[in-house]
Amino acid sequence: MKKDIRSLTYGELENEIKALGLPRFRAGQIYRWLHVSLVESFEEMTDLPKSLRQSLNDNFVIFGCTIEMKLVSEYDSTIKYLFALNDGEVIETVLMKYKYGYTVCVSSQVGCRMGCKFCASTLGGVVRSLLPSEILGQVYAVERDNGIRVSHIVMMGMGEPLDNFDNVMRFLQLVTDEKGQNIGMRHISLSTCGIVPKIYELMDKNLQLTLSVSLHAPNDEIRSSMMPVNNAYNIEKLMSACREYAKKTSRRISFEYALVRGVNDTAACAAELASRLGGMLCHVNLIPVNEVKETKCRESYPETVKKFADVLSSKGITVTVRRKLGADINAACGQLRRSRTANNSATGERN
Numbered sequence: 001m002k003k004d005i006r007s008l009t010y011g012e013l014e015n016e017i018k019a020l021g022l023p024r025f026r027a028g029q030i031y032r033w034l035h036v037s038l039v040e041s042f043e044e045m046t047d048l049p050k051s052l053r054q055s056l057n058d059n060f061v062i063f064g065c066t067i068e069m070k071l072v073s074e075y076d077s078t079i080k081y082l083f084a085l086n087d088g089e090v091i092e093t094v095l096m097k098y099k100y101g102y103t104v105c106v107s108s109q110v111g112c113r114m115g116c117k118f119c120a121s122t123l124g125g126v127v128r129s130l131l132p133s134e135i136l137g138q139v140y141a142v143e144r145d146n147g148i149r150v151s152h153i154v155m156m157g158m159g160e161p162l163d164n165f166d167n168v169m170r171f172l173q174l175v176t177d178e179k180g181q182n183i184g185m186r187h188i189s190l191s192t193c194g195i196v197p198k199i200y201e202l203m204d205k206n207l208q209l210t211l212s213v214s215l216h217a218p219n220d221e222i223r224s225s226m227m228p229v230n231n232a233y234n235i236e237k238l239m240s241a242c243r244e245y246a247k248k249t250s251r252r253i254s255f256e257y258a259l260v261r262g263v264n265d266t267a268a269c270a271a272e273l274a275s276r277l278g279g280m281l282c283h284v285n286l287i288p289v290n291e292v293k294e295t296k297c298r299e300s301y302p303e304t305v306k307k308f309a310d311v312l313s314s315k316g317i318t319v320t321v322r323r324k325l326g327a328d329i330n331a332a333c334g335q336l337r338r339s340r341t342a343n344n345s346a347t348g349e350r351n
């Protein structure tokens, strides 16, 4: 079996190169081709002797992403990609342009097994977890396609990152490596539906990334009706993990709250949420739920969203109402892959 070369750390690559009887400086060259020049084949590593390129090709494989479909929003230039992996599975990646730079939203799994009722990514269950190289490959493919450098990464695409813990940790190590993309850990957000033991495991790594927690409800009754994970780890357990996490890492936790009409959007919900979060180093992101046709969730009315935000602010909780980007291109999690795999046909521009 050929080895997945782009998932290797610099040190591991050096060892592999040594094992092939090659001088150590070759590792530096190859690592640069893989993680700075972003080549897709050994053939492109033009300053290596042909025999070495051949031997790399015999021993290793470069996993990447090829563009299967690309949709550009007419409203805000957000780009949504459907990428094909080496085994033909498809995943979604989104590029967003902000004043401060480019942000890529990456997937961590093909599908998801968390079962959140409002989310399209989980409708068909999980197919498999992504390799570190396949998470990196999304960033690299977007950079190549647009001739840009990405400054921020959010792990808010398909899948549950903490359900693919080891590969996600390795991805973080690789993408922040100063010999590679050198993206600052503080420029990375990781979003979880709340797998409590994994939050503690992440806390012990003491990373400077931003932890986003998909809360979506102020109490167990509502949360369990929206998110099955709440049956395993209820709000109280989740909140104590979050409090401890914020204390240990001194990093503000970001709570995601998708407002669903008539489900979790009343002023009473807002007040209950405020009392849950009181005193914690945190921030709340409100977003009207993206309507997915297979789910019954409908977005809250704008005045309800405003009222909800006002209640939180009046109780001293910092809150933003998130802008919706790419609403015209199915930019919300899992919808594009879904439309592709469910109907086997898709609209949009093909590459």
Ligand code: SAH
Binding pocket: 114, 116, 118, 119, 120, 155, 156, 157, 158, 159, 160, 161, 191, 192, 193, 194, 212, 213, 214, 256, 258, 287, 288, 289, 290, 291, 292, 332, 333
């Ligand atoms: N599994 C992780 C990360 C992927 S989802 C998590 O649950 O956090 C990224 C964010 O989008 C999560 O907050 C998720 O709850 C939210 N989300 C999923 N479907 C949505 C929808 N239809 N509308 C609004 N937000 C949605």
